[in-house]
Amino acid sequence: GAVVSQHPSWVICKSGTSVKIECRSLDFQATTMFWYRQFPKQSLMLMATSNEGSKATYEQGVEKDKFLINHASLTLSTLTVTSAHPEDSSFYICSVSLRGPGTEAFFGQGTRLTVV
């Protein structure tokens, strides 16, 4: 299966600053990556679909200007949380998958963001 690496694993930032999270597909060329957000003791919420070479597709209710996604190559997608606030503190997870029936997704280890 695909190996997905996220960096950093955790980050603490001050309110008002921006934070960039990287998601790398180490052994698989991913035209599509997915970004999820997970609140404590809750399920994953799909934020956006990152498309290589084009704009990301955001889910309803997710602020595009708040969560900037760039997918400049087949192995790297980045999520930038702009002007972070304490309510943005969460666990962010990326995944890659082939499209098609029965294809599993491969997840990064996640990034815990704490905004103080």
Next chain:
Amino acid sequence: GNSVTQMEGPVTLSEEAFLTINCTYTATGYPSLFWYVQYPGEGLQLLLKATKADDKGSNKGFEATYRKETTSFHLEKGSVQVSDSAVYFCALSDRDSSYKLIFGSGTRLLVRP
């Protein structure tokens, strides 16, 4: 739209007990079904999957059977271990949702020695 419903946790069991975590789904098409596991502080890992009706997915002693007639994909294990303590997510994907994974709410399992 498509959705997944899981039993609420936490589920607390003694070691070697039998485990069942219920999962039912709603889908307009013919989805693939998955169980993912999340250990503390980590991302999700695929535990098992089934792609068509009556398929049984199995891995590490866990099993789940794709039941189309009851729209269910219950997770079972005959004898749990302390190391099985984690959060378990049922999920589906199909063409109607562009193969995005739709997750259930997750069920936390705590196995006591």
